[in-house]
Amino acid sequence: MKARFSINSRNLPTLFTLGLFVIMFAVGSLSFPGFLSPQNFLNLFIDNSYLLILGVGMTFVIISGGIDLSVGSVLAFSTMLSSSLLEKSHWDPLLVIPVVLLAGVALGLFMGYIIQAFDLPPFIITLAGLYLARGLCYVVSIDTIGISNQFWQDAAHAQWNVIGQNFISPSVVIGAVVVIAGVFISRSTKFGRTVYAIGGNEQSAILMGLPVARTKVMIYGLSGFCSALAGIVFTFYTLSGYALNGKGMEMDAIATVVIGGTLLTGGVGGVFGTVFGVLVYGTIQILIVFQGTLNSWWTRIAIGFLVFLFCLLQRVFESRKVGKAKKPEAKVPAKSPS
Amino acid sequence: MSDKAPIVEMRKISKTFPGVRALSDVDFRLYMGEVHAIMGQNGAGKSTLVKVLTGVYKQDSGEVLLEGKPIKPDSPLAAQKLGINTVYQEVNLCLNLSVAENIFIGKEPMKLGRIDWKTMNRKAAEVLARLNITVDVTRTLSSYSIAVQQMVAIARVLDSSAKVLILDEPTSSLDDSEVEQLFKVIRKLRDEGLAILFITHFLDQTYQISDRITILKNGDFVGEYKTDQLPRIELITKMLGKELSEFSYSTNNEDKAKASAKARKDISAVLQVKNLGLEGSIEPFDLDLYQGDVLGLAGLLGSGRTETARLLFGIDSADQGDIFIKGKKSSISSPRHAMMAGIGFCSEDRKNEGIFAELSIRENIILALQARRGVLKYISMKKQLEIAEDLIKSLGIKTPSAASEAKQLSGGNQQKVMLARWLATNPIVLILDEPTRGIDVGAKLEIMEQILNLSREGLGVIFISSEFEEVLRCSTKISVLKDKAMIAELNGEEMTESGIMRTIAGGR
Amino acid sequence: MAWWKYVSSRKIFWPLVALAVLMAFNLFFTPKFFRIEVKEGHLYGNVIDIIKNSAPIMLLAIGLTLVIATKGIDISVGSIVAISAGVVAMLLGGDLLGVPKYPIWIAMGTAILVSVLAGMWNGMLVSRIGMQPIIATLILSVAGRGIAMVTTNALIVWLYIKPFRIYGQGYLLGLPFSLYIIAVLLILTALVTRRTALGLFIEAVGINPTAARFAGINAKNIIFGVYAFSGFCAGISGLIVCSTVMSADGNNAGAGYELSAILAVVLGGTSLNGGKFYLLGSMVGALIVQTLTTTIYAFGVPPEIAQVVIALVVLVISLLQSGKFRTMIAGFFGKRELAI
Amino acid sequence: PKQWVVGFSQIGSESEWRTADTKSVQDAFAGDPTFVLIYSDAQQKQENQIKALRTFIARKVDCIVFTALVETGYGPVLQEAKKAKIPVIMIDRDVQEADRALRLTIMGSDFVKEGEKAGTWLADYLKKQSMDDGKTPIDIVELQGTTGSAPAIDRKTGFANIMKQHANWQLTRSQTGNFTTSEGKAVMEAFLKADPKIQVLYAHNDGMALGAIQAIKEAGLQPGKDIIVIGVDGVKGAFQAIVAGEQNVTVECSPLLGPQAVQAVSDLRDGKKLPGRIWTIEGIFDASNAAAALPTRQY
Numbered sequence A: 001m002k003a004r005f006s007i008n009s010r011n012l013p014t015l016f017t018l019g020l021f022v023i024m025f026a027v028g029s030l031s032f033p034g035f036l037s038p039q040n041f042l043n044l045f046i047d048n049s050y051l052l053i054l055g056v057g058m059t060f061v062i063i064s065g066g067i068d069l070s071v072g073s074v075l076a077f078s079t080m081l082s083s084s085l086l087e088k089s090h091w092d093p094l095l096v097i098p099v100v101l102l103a104g105v106a107l108g109l110f111m112g113y114i115i116q117a118f119d120l121p122p123f124i125i126t127l128a129g130l131y132l133a134r135g136l137c138y139v140v141s142i143d144t145i146g147i148s149n150q151f152w153q154d155a156a157h158a159q160w161n162v163i164g165q166n167f168i169s170p171s172v173v174i175g176a177v178v179v180i181a182g183v184f185i186s187r188s189t190k191f192g193r194t195v196y197a198i199g200g201n202e203q204s205a206i207l208m209g210l211p212v213a214r215t216k217v218m219i220y221g222l223s224g225f226c227s228a229l230a231g232i233v234f235t236f237y238t239l240s241g242y243a244l245n246g247k248g249m250e251m252d253a254i255a256t257v258v259i260g261g262t263l264l265t266g267g268v269g270g271v272f273g274t275v276f277g278v279l280v281y282g283t284i285q286i287l288i289v290f291q292g293t294l295n296s297w298w299t300r301i302a303i304g305f306l307v308f309l310f311c312l313l314q315r316v317f318e319s320r321k322v323g324k325a326k327k328p329e330a331k332v333p334a335k336s337p338s
Numbered sequence B: 001m002s003d004k005a006p007i008v009e010m011r012k013i014s015k016t017f018p019g020v021r022a023l024s025d026v027d028f029r030l031y032m033g034e035v036h037a038i039m040g041q042n043g044a045g046k047s048t049l050v051k052v053l054t055g056v057y058k059q060d061s062g063e064v065l066l067e068g069k070p071i072k073p074d075s076p077l078a079a080q081k082l083g084i085n086t087v088y089q090e091v092n093l094c095l096n097l098s099v100a101e102n103i104f105i106g107k108e109p110m111k112l113g114r115i116d117w118k119t120m121n122r123k124a125a126e127v128l129a130r131l132n133i134t135v136d137v138t139r140t141l142s143s144y145s146i147a148v149q150q151m152v153a154i155a156r157v158l159d160s161s162a163k164v165l166i167l168d169e170p171t172s173s174l175d176d177s178e179v180e181q182l183f184k185v186i187r188k189l190r191d192e193g194l195a196i197l198f199i200t201h202f203l204d205q206t207y208q209i210s211d212r213i214t215i216l217k218n219g220d221f222v223g224e225y226k227t228d229q230l231p232r233i234e235l236i237t238k239m240l241g242k243e244l245s246e247f248s249y250s251t252n253n254e255d256k257a258k259a260s261a262k263a264r265k266d267i268s269a270v271l272q273v274k275n276l277g278l279e280g281s282i283e284p285f286d287l288d289l290y291q292g293d294v295l296g297l298a299g300l301l302g303s304g305r306t307e308t309a310r311l312l313f314g315i316d317s318a319d320q321g322d323i324f325i326k327g328k329k330s331s332i333s334s335p336r337h338a339m340m341a342g343i344g345f346c347s348e349d350r351k352n353e354g355i356f357a358e359l360s361i362r363e364n365i366i367l368a369l370q371a372r373r374g375v376l377k378y379i380s381m382k383k384q385l386e387i388a389e390d391l392i393k394s395l396g397i398k399t400p401s402a403a404s405e406a407k408q409l410s411g412g413n414q415q416k417v418m419l420a421r422w423l424a425t426n427p428i429v430l431i432l433d434e435p436t437r438g439i440d441v442g443a444k445l446e447i448m449e450q451i452l453n454l455s456r457e458g459l460g461v462i463f464i465s466s467e468f469e470e471v472l473r474c475s476t477k478i479s480v481l482k483d484k485a486m487i488a489e490l491n492g493e494e495m496t497e498s499g500i501m502r503t504i505a506g507g508r
Numbered sequence C: 001m002a003w004w005k006y007v008s009s010r011k012i013f014w015p016l017v018a019l020a021v022l023m024a025f026n027l028f029f030t031p032k033f034f035r036i037e038v039k040e041g042h043l044y045g046n047v048i049d050i051i052k053n054s055a056p057i058m059l060l061a062i063g064l065t066l067v068i069a070t071k072g073i074d075i076s077v078g079s080i081v082a083i084s085a086g087v088v089a090m091l092l093g094g095d096l097l098g099v100p101k102y103p104i105w106i107a108m109g110t111a112i113l114v115s116v117l118a119g120m121w122n123g124m125l126v127s128r129i130g131m132q133p134i135i136a137t138l139i140l141s142v143a144g145r146g147i148a149m150v151t152t153n154a155l156i157v158w159l160y161i162k163p164f165r166i167y168g169q170g171y172l173l174g175l176p177f178s179l180y181i182i183a184v185l186l187i188l189t190a191l192v193t194r195r196t197a198l199g200l201f202i203e204a205v206g207i208n209p210t211a212a213r214f215a216g217i218n219a220k221n222i223i224f225g226v227y228a229f230s231g232f233c234a235g236i237s238g239l240i241v242c243s244t245v246m247s248a249d250g251n252n253a254g255a256g257y258e259l260s261a262i263l264a265v266v267l268g269g270t271s272l273n274g275g276k277f278y279l280l281g282s283m284v285g286a287l288i289v290q291t292l293t294t295t296i297y298a299f300g301v302p303p304e305i306a307q308v309v310i311a312l313v314v315l316v317i318s319l320l321q322s323g324k325f326r327t328m329i330a331g332f333f334g335k336r337e338l339a340i
Numbered sequence D: 001p002k003q004w005v006v007g008f009s010q011i012g013s014e015s016e017w018r019t020a021d022t023k024s025v026q027d028a029f030a031g032d033p034t035f036v037l038i039y040s041d042a043q044q045k046q047e048n049q050i051k052a053l054r055t056f057i058a059r060k061v062d063c064i065v066f067t068a069l070v071e072t073g074y075g076p077v078l079q080e081a082k083k084a085k086i087p088v089i090m091i092d093r094d095v096q097e098a099d100r101a102l103r104l105t106i107m108g109s110d111f112v113k114e115g116e117k118a119g120t121w122l123a124d125y126l127k128k129q130s131m132d133d134g135k136t137p138i139d140i141v142e143l144q145g146t147t148g149s150a151p152a153i154d155r156k157t158g159f160a161n162i163m164k165q166h167a168n169w170q171l172t173r174s175q176t177g178n179f180t181t182s183e184g185k186a187v188m189e190a191f192l193k194a195d196p197k198i199q200v201l202y203a204h205n206d207g208m209a210l211g212a213i214q215a216i217k218e219a220g221l222q223p224g225k226d227i228i229v230i231g232v233d234g235v236k237g238a239f240q241a242i243v244a245g246e247q248n249v250t251v252e253c254s255p256l257l258g259p260q261a262v263q264a265v266s267d268l269r270d271g272k273k274l275p276g277r278i279w280t281i282e283g284i285f286d287a288s289n290a291a292a293a294l295p296t297r298q299y
């Protein structure tokens, strides 16, 4: 009983995020006709599956105390690479997918290796990665490349009905699989727990004899994998490769992770939180579209304001929680003299 | 035993840090089935020797043999794989993980390719139970005190099937009962054939547990001795390089201090506390501290001594009660307020709450004084150096220069830096939470001497230590805590070890 | 080799080496890169351009250095630049005859004031509400651009006020005027942080916030202060940006500057993990970033591969700064002195 | 007539031109009470735009007006619109060939043509000034828009088409100025130092041209005389520069598509058939006509 409660209390930030998401969705439903529909809810997943996948990779990076600014560019690069391989080189889709994923992993491992081996700040190395991947996009082509490949077309147009006439796309399924895998890796594998340990205290993790060097490199490899996969999902979404895709998307990914309750200082948070972070981010965007009269510039102010409001509420709830949780914490270490 | 080949042999190990020769040509041998203590002053090179053995540092010269074969571990992980398990001096765990994970991470029980959390939690509770600790192992480690954390660090290495066990000052924040429990386990492991390297500054403990002693002094190898053939006084002389009697400390002095403090009782109270408390942290208590008083807080692990200190220093804000400083009611709602009112506080958790690892020793020392004077009244570099060097000298901080980074100091010397920081501010009331943690015999006496000196000059001191003996020696009166409440105040004749124990056992 | 040990252990040494390497490349491969002429009474050449064009980044880097030293980050500076530029342009007005609507000093003062307020907003979110710096400043980096556009009615405001040119385009004693602004601000900042205890407090807060609080430092106020100061620097930067092109573009003014400025600070030796900070290093970092850009323009790197070139140069410079990398290289050539 | 809800998805507000376009559409629809306009700004992100379109469909709007950020990638969502029986009208930028069956019509300008217009104007001008003998090389530098963006690619292509007809025109340098004034200026500064005999500057938008003009002045040269300055868009600043003799020409790319869009949607509601392509009327402005047009410029 006790154990269950304490696990819950560790998940509280995530639950707050979920609660706030529900409130936001409810406000939208009450304010706008057509907002409260199953399809509108499912659209959140259809439209954000790539962000969800990026977010899962980014969650690991941030929990380890690092950051990966290259995700948007790597996503763009994999859209370029896959469209170019499909349309210009006419490769088989079943070959293209692994090659693109491998390219993403390789880029990630490369950055991870430099960060780890030379003790350099992830911010700078992944910023270089951001430029590098973006530059590679232009090297592939500065034009957009439309994808006419049948497999991709099918993936893009497929709609699977789930509740009545409401549908999801294959990307949603891919996103779901990634989330489940992410949750599993973070909670139930040695790799996942080492990521948390590194984020908690890297020096301690080394002294505890954990494979810190290897794990750190792998974290960026994993993020590279997620970025590449998100790129493929993105091409299912847009059926094209475009060098300017995903500009600034790294900030979206970071924001969703952090809104989901993961601390940028590392060690605290989780994949589930990121799912809700993505939902909140998506809902903010839908709300603004439904509102529909904001000028471009007011749109930005509104997004800023909603993020602010959300984070503020989150902080208020969190400080309440800390205040209340203090009691049991202080009592536990007490023990009788022997 | 000694006719067998040693399991670990370190030959002519040397290690230099910029400006410091931490080890020069040190030999060390460890046999199976023995507890081997390394003794030496702060900065003698004990931790460095351990870190060379476990691959944290690479020696400049010399070689390490394990079971006769040369080894070159390049990381703690590599050492662990060779069967060398270590508890390092500073608690090196991950506060964000659960207690159970801290014990098992890296060697989690697996089931069907996934971590078996249930088994892990159960086993963790079992291991801790062997050390007589009952805590909720699913909670994050950060919710427990330093003492519990130290027990967890020990539990982590007990669990495995190692050949060599290294414990670098594992007992520095444990109370007697915990230490006894730990020793029971250590003896059992020794009898099972493990080789155990044990570092402590407590002479009693050394004699209780160790079979053999290696003494280091200033990075030099002094000698290796059988414990039962080395009288205490000789050990101290060899460690310090001088007779203990050279120290000015004497009981006589102490009595005088106590007497004079009593005589001055009618003078002014520097700190008075009325009904101060915080729900869930510490129950309301009263407290009077007069000029020259040293108030010892005695209690068992987790009895609420640290909480009392935190409340007085404004780290936690009380939800009831008042604090009077020199008779004036003061609202202390933050450490800054407390400091401005003339209170100083040395935290027990020097790594997380005390030391600025990347700042120089000079900066570490003058920081609180500077904060007290305000941003604009910058202390000139000359003055800073003067203050810092004065304190470095008077506290005997071992460092090549005041400009070295604090993280380069040995653990005990870091502790002295924290004390120096508060001494520099010239406080009215000084709260010391385990100030002697990790400090060598010589320095310990010096520090207690300092405390008594200060109290003679009119400073009020609140002294927290897990060692009753220390508390008794320093204090003019003692408050006993139990289960987050102050249960009694002991004065004069009542101030004996058995008096404290009786109070704890009997009270409430 | 004692001098070598001394010199190479200075924090500023390796950034300077990186800058020198970039310059040396231009010396050999970019024709006329170092030619400096006198035109219209001032110096004229690529090197002067580098100084002039790095001015906005340098200013941002001064503020960011302090923010980063407290273990924070401010990604809203680019947007604050746009706000400041927008405010000053609107107050000066786009009169073709060059008559300002309000006196120039009022316009500039207001712009800086607004920027400081923006910085204080960030500071409040981080220090009082306890939001994570990157998210707290993300809010203003998104909303700030909107605010900039609201101020300019989303139009580009062109200015024709001659005296206002001086800040971004003017020269004094042959050198760009902005250089003097930076010098003054830099010296003031250095004085205030190093001749008072402020610098020490900032570093202490960045290294160990809990210990800083326990030592009686008012960490909250310090954190609040550095963000406000960062806003101040961004405000001045905005004035220079506006004056350089004599226009205010709410959309594009200062866009992406935050990354360049952070890059400059880190290349200059200040760690993103907070702690010790190096103002001069940040200035060298800003020069590195700008030299790289100017080199790409002057050398004629095609835009399609410019990004790859930037990436590789940043990687190489970072490696140069890594002690581990130097040790490795030194081991490679068997020279021990290289390693510190 | 019955009230119609129109969803308008704009690609962003990256430039003054784009803002004028947005404002024009918003104002035009606001002027007609039988329409309710729902506006969405995609902030230069295709994914945001697709989300917006999907949200419009969820909201069951009567008609969608939208500008495509890139040509490719809108197939699936347009298919959904079609399934929901919502007509789609494009403005300014079209979708790719394959998806054109999914939209009713496109109105707007042609970036390639703009590049060609700029080239043709240059040829005429050089002839008039008898600066081009067909043999002596003419040194041209180019300030490109954001690498990879449609206007940058097409305006470059259009201008290159004309250059091919003039063997002595040579593009000595070409670099991106990201459509911004400050980068335009910085790039031009570097160009001027590397190559002092630049004769012509072709900038993919007026903003960069205006920045470059300042760089030219700082180099002690006279923009408009020593170096011919060509811009695209026709923003007010460019008109002022032409009047001041510092810029030579701007090729208009009109953003004022609102009234035409309202007309098209009304026609649609009335059941009229729309033409497959609606061209906007755009001019080219140089010293001969800029002064007259300046007072009427709205943006």
Ligand SMILES: Nc1ncnc2c1ncn2[C@@H]1O[C@H](COP(=O)(O)OP(=O)(O)OP(=O)(O)O)[C@@H](O)[C@H]1O
Residues within 6 Å of the ligand: B017, B018, B020, B021, B022, B040, B041, B042, B043, B044, B045, B046, B047, B048, B049, B089, B398, B399, B407, B408, B409, B410, B411, B412, B413, B438, B440
């Ligand atoms: N990383 C380092 N950099 C520089 N000097 C160091 C470093 N680590 C230790 N030293 C120095 O080496 C000497 C030996 O330190 P060590 O930690 O081994 O002492 P110790 O015997 O464990 O002392 P204590 O009892 O205080 O823990 C000290 O003078 C210390 O300042």
Ligand SMILES: Nc1ncnc2c1ncn2[C@@H]1O[C@H](COP(=O)(O)OP(=O)(O)OP(=O)(O)O)[C@@H](O)[C@H]1O
Residues within 6 Å of the ligand: A330, A333, B143, B144, B145, B146, B147, B148, B173, B281, B299, B300, B301, B302, B303, B304, B305, B306, B307, B310, B316, B348, B466
């Ligand atoms: N508000 C708080 N925030 C963080 N940690 C706290 C807080 N209150 C108490 N603690 C920690 O919880 C621990 C429990 O205090 P405890 O009752 O063990 O003090 P103690 O009697 O001094 O015991 P010991 O010093 O032997 O650990 C303290 O060490 C303190 O560090």
Ligand SMILES: [Mg+2]
Residues within 6 Å of the ligand: B046, B047, B048, B089, B168, B410, B411, B412
């Ligand atoms: Mg030690």
Ligand SMILES: [Mg+2]
Residues within 6 Å of the ligand: B145, B305, B306, B348, B433
């Ligand atoms: Mg304690």
